[in-house]
Amino acid sequence: MPPSSPVTPPPAAGPPEPQRGSPPLAVELEGVLTRTHTLHEGLLRLLKHHPLQALASLGWRLEGRAFVRAEVARRVELDVARLPYDEVLVAHLGEEKARGRRLVLATAADQKVAEAVAAHLGLFEAVFASDGTRELTGAHREARLREALGERPEEARPREATMSRPRAIRKALRVHQWAKNVLVFVPLLAAHKALNLPMLLHAVLGFIAFSLCASSVYVLNDLLDLDSDRRHPTKRQRPFASGALSVRAGLWLAPVLLGAGAAVASLLPGEFLALLGTYYGITLAYSFLLKQVAMLDVLVLAGLYTVRIFGGSLAVGVPTSSWLLTFSMFLFLSLALVKRLSEVRRLRLANEPAAHGRGYVAGDYEQLSMLGVSSGYLSVLVLALYITSKEVTVLYAHPARLWLLCPVMMYWVGRVWLLAHRGEVNEDPLIFALKDKVSYVVGLIAACVLLAAT
Incomplete structure (x- = not known):
């Protein structure tokens, strides 16, 4: 057999040929x-x-x-x-x-x-x-x-396709966050007036007004948070941070939403409109400055949740119980701390020392956890004290049955914090609750207890 011919290696790859005749x-x-x-x-x-x-x-x-x-x-x-x-x-x-x-x-x-x-x-x-x-x-x-x-x-022309403009606007408005404004219905439900159609209509108008104003704030907040959002693994996909919506679009979108919210609020009592203006002012202060101050930021967030309940009271014309306001303040402070805990946990996993644009460092993890769990269980204590108060006998025929709410709330609060420590809670606990089947079951059980006590 003749010896095989030597294999000639291919020529080494050189630099690509320059383009001929192509303009700059x-x-x-x-x-x-x-x-x-x-x-x-x-x-x-x-x-x-x-x-x-x-x-x-x-x-x-x-x-x-x-x-x-x-x-x-x-x-x-x-x-x-x-x-x-x-x-x-x-x-x-x-x-x-x-x-x-x-x-x-x-x-x-x-x-x-x-x-x-x-x-x-x-x-x-x-x-x-x-x-x-x-x-x-x-x-x-x-x-x-x-x-x-x-x-x-x-x-050169743009090449990369971005999300459609209607979808980008929906994301910028954060329509899913409007679920927070369901709190305006709480005073109506607590007063057992949910079947009163005029009052229910006022509550719906209050919900719409808060939602439009909240979306206006979300737009402004995203515009002011471009640097921080672009450093975040998920927030960098927000419409303004990613460029799907222009800054100019946000600068006209925010006042339009605010004007629409004020127009709806003008159909309600003047006190509601004044409260809505206060809510907007506080949220602006939060966006510009307060969210950078550790602990003050979560207190403001908890207060804004409680303002929604007070706004619902003004919209429908029923007094808000001090028990309800106290309960909500402690519960929402706990949820705000869940949000901060998840952010600090991300810092730890990324070996980052501090959160950009926030007042927290990676070493705050344990302290935030302690404060959040304590606040959550203080809300359960307030609920227990309310059940033993004289006010409860006016609204419920069987107030003793309300005691079942306490273990239900203890379970839900404890579970949220346990999952937060495991990293299974989204940075926004509301989004977690909306996607969590167990939370729906807990809500259904709580509703059955309230009905049984009526």
């Missing part, structure tokens, strides 16, 4: 390379951290948009590594660069921001941007690129 590729940063606008994000950060300077920006407009961009970029440092880039376009640009094509970043964004983005991505051979005197847009942009490149470049 120009990429706009605003709304193309990223699904957001850096000027709008910069103004939001300025509003959050330097409100007076944000007001001064109204005067900067007299000097032109390029001047506004430069002043905002000088005062605010954007985290360019976490901007919502069009990942499909970025991958395409990487392929084009590997083929030898010239890539330039030509954007209306300020020079400082554009250079930071270019340094982060490492794709562009040149950066053209607004210089504080003239904005690089329209005919000026085209003329400058022709002069610098010697030919007209091809314009």
